[in-house]
Amino acid sequence: xxxxxxxxxxxxxxxxxxxxxxxxxxxxxxxxxxxxxxxxxxxxxxxxxxxxxxxxxxxxxxxxxxxxxxxxxxxxxxxxxxxxxxxxxxxxxxxx
Numbered sequence: 001x002x003x004x005x006x007x008x009x010x011x012x013x014x015x016x017x018x019x020x021x022x023x024x025x026x027x028x029x030x031x032x033x034x035x036x037x038x039x040x041x042x043x044x045x046x047x048x049x050x051x052x053x054x055x056x057x058x059x060x061x062x063x064x065x066x067x068x069x070x071x072x073x074x075x076x077x078x079x080x081x082x083x084x085x086x087x088x089x090x091x092x093x094x095x096x
């Protein structure tokens with residue numbers, strides 16, 4: 001059975017391709033983030049439109065806000081998700 005989450009993921013992959021994984025250390029440095037690399041996910045997207053689509057879906061579907069994005073010289077885009085809200089929920093520290 002296909003869940004709404006699986007259907008949305010399949011649609012995003014069809015539209016934008018499957019994202020790769022970027023370097024956490026580089027993302028923390030490039031965006032001057034004050035977070036532990038353990039608290040972020042770094043996606044590598046084919047272009048800004050793909051990054052925007054995936055980052056929006058991750059916020060809407062999983063509650064992972066974006067900490068920012070930046071372009072690479074080859075046109076791909078790195079996008080950074082903040083996993084801390086989900087980690088707090090998983091520990092029971094966040095009632096939402």
